[in-house]
Amino acid sequence: MDFSWLSDPFYQEYLVEGLINTLWLLLVSAVAGLILAVAMAMARIKGPRPLAWLATGVTAVIRGTPLLVQLFFFYYGVGRLLEGIPGIQDSIFWGLLRDPFFYATLTFTLSVGAYSGEILRGALLNVPPGEREAGRAYGFHPWQVFVHLWLPRAVQLCLPTLTGEMILLLKSIPLVSTIAMMDLLQAANIIRDETFLTYEPLLLIAAIYLLLTLILTLVLQQLERHFPGVQPQRRRFRWWAQARHG
């Protein structure tokens, strides 16, 4: 085992940049993706028919095709197509449209939107309608019923599944190294190419990922535990039950 390259400031910089990009990508696509998920779920439940069809179609395509193919499609396909539009290279968006980070965010946001949207849709439909009706009967505006009664209840019902999706998202991020984005895997690839060491850089980023996953799991577990109205029995035995049933 040779980890002497770790002291090289250039490699340190790659790794730090890769880590920051990984975390940024996770955060931005998780937030944007969950917002999209709520919109997609509502479009399918209550939206006007064309919008519902659109959301159903997008969900089917995103869930039915590999993430890597989607990433290539947006970066090499859409990205190259945009390049051909006359004048676009002078526009203020060009910096964004040239950046692989943009396409990675787009892909992951759509992915979270489709998968989590499907989960949320089921949860929204599982909230007993009487709870919404009580809100209506007391004079809540339909928007208040959604924001204060319906959505929080749906999230309560599917929270463990949603947090699981976030962990899967974290672990899909190395795919972006294939579109030349500097994430942790890309940093490891560069180190490997320059030092001819195959395992050590990979081991390092595997360890970093393991640590990130652990931290994310703990944070999300706290969120689940403190979500209002979650039953204490479930709280107390959750960890133990998970350990047993894997």
Add this chain to the structure above:
Amino acid sequence: MTPSSPDCTDTPPSSAVVEARHLVKRYGDVDVLRDVSLSVAEGTVTTIIGASGSGKSTLLRCMNLLERPQQGQLTIADESMRFTAQGPRSGHTDMPLSRHQLQRLRAKVAMVFQQFNLWPHMTVLGNVSEPPVRVKGVSRRKANALAMHYLERVGMAERADAYPAFLSGGQQQRVAIARALAMEPQILLFDEPTSALDPERVNEVLGVIRGLADEGRTMLMVTHEMAFARDVSDQIVFLDRGVVGAAGSPERIFEQSDNERCRRFIAPAA
């Protein structure tokens, strides 16, 4: 469409909190309510009885417009409206009221449901203080004080921080009653408030409702608890296949109704 029609000559006496005239409600081609008229005087208790499927819940739900009648007039809590068969949708609602008027009406007409319908992601205190905050714009601090007051009233103050899932049915229904009271409504609607309860829990809820009746609150209630209805009501309305079969004082309805079907409905309980 104006809420109060000028040709509504038979305006209700000022003491009537509810005045429903010739209400008609159908689902598809099923007539659930066929020409129902009903009036509830301020400070009185009216109980609707009738066989399953006779339209009791539907009638009650028309009172706060959870259901929209196709015909008739309704005056409730100082809001008047006339229903016509669904015309073109007006604005945001298909009601003969603006969104604002509808909200104002519902804020004055509080409903207690058979299944309690508490919000499981809020504590008992949260459940009771949420409607005043969201609908009446009361500050959270004031709403909490208000909520504690009414939780005290129904004997649930010690459980203010509990979540509904940890309460018995009877306790949940008492919280739901506190939630209704915290809106300080002009009229309380109860739809079979004890039907979902274990028998040994029925009395704690009936006791609370009886207390409210004694306070002189205006209430419109659906129940199958015949002895209780007879005891607390000022007026009983027997609903029969979508029409009012008989209406009057409990004595009249329970002892000398001239409606054959009403007598037969009452018989097992009497």
